[in-house]
Amino acid sequence: MITSADNHTPVYWEHTPVAPLCACIEKLWCAQGTPAAHSRQRVLPTGNVQVILNLARDYLLDCMDDGSDQRVSSALVVGARAAYEVIDETDLADLVGVVFRPGGFAAFIRGPVDQCSHRNVALEDLWGANARQLRDRLMELSHPKTRLLFIESFLLQRFTTSIAEPNRQRAAIGFAIDQFNRSAQQVGVREIAQATGWSERRFSQVFREVVGLPPKTWFRVQRFRRAVRRLHTGSEIRSAELALDCGYYDQSHFSNEFRAFSGMNPTSYASRRTQWSNHVTIN
Numbered sequence: 001m002i003t004s005a006d007n008h009t010p011v012y013w014e015h016t017p018v019a020p021l022c023a024c025i026e027k028l029w030c031a032q033g034t035p036a037a038h039s040r041q042r043v044l045p046t047g048n049v050q051v052i053l054n055l056a057r058d059y060l061l062d063c064m065d066d067g068s069d070q071r072v073s074s075a076l077v078v079g080a081r082a083a084y085e086v087i088d089e090t091d092l093a094d095l096v097g098v099v100f101r102p103g104g105f106a107a108f109i110r111g112p113v114d115q116c117s118h119r120n121v122a123l124e125d126l127w128g129a130n131a132r133q134l135r136d137r138l139m140e141l142s143h144p145k146t147r148l149l150f151i152e153s154f155l156l157q158r159f160t161t162s163i164a165e166p167n168r169q170r171a172a173i174g175f176a177i178d179q180f181n182r183s184a185q186q187v188g189v190r191e192i193a194q195a196t197g198w199s200e201r202r203f204s205q206v207f208r209e210v211v212g213l214p215p216k217t218w219f220r221v222q223r224f225r226r227a228v229r230r231l232h233t234g235s236e237i238r239s240a241e242l243a244l245d246c247g248y249y250d251q252s253h254f255s256n257e258f259r260a261f262s263g264m265n266p267t268s269y270a271s272r273r274t275q276w277s278n279h280v281t282i283n
Contacts, residue, residue: 015148024104030144039089044278047221049105050078056094075123079116080212112209172196232277
């Protein structure tokens, strides 16, 4: 649990699910607080798919570039993306979420994962009545730990069979992700494709359908995430050193990539960071 530093900072809980869920799900989380009204945050891309449920009210806010917003479903699948999105902090009053590992959401959906990429999809459109049942039951539970354990049980009951099913595509993509994670430098997609027994074109297609992003884009997002995590520590790190450590060619490459994914430079990120590495305040 991460405790609140002030009245407007949500209290945050995390739970790592048991097997076999942990093979597909990175964490379950819950945030509760009294955020300042009409304040906004920029959420930086991670490449992960998430499920988010708002338990405080019957909608979430989709924030537009012009500063307006519109109400959307209170239970969403937040697809993998390679660009930041903007959220209203009032949505953090009572929120529960599931963060899937790369490729993990494929076991919880019919059809390709990239049907949700770069956008939010109502969970009910994918899970039907299960989505309503999950949210209704969570609203009946008061303690965050109890809620997280219920989500774990809920997912185990409904999806264990699909998780356990042998699946060549998911296995091959799991191998590829492991290869990508072994090096900070750009790994050749052609070499990994050959190791899986597919052509480069077929491998890229399967990777996008299972993970939600093309392999080269996913790798760039993960490299960006490594830099963000380093900056979030607050340690004094020279930009040139950080760029090389995270796998960028030079400081200019690092700065351009950082701005492409976050819409700001590293210095601005450091001054606006929040309790979460991928959230920054908007002035």
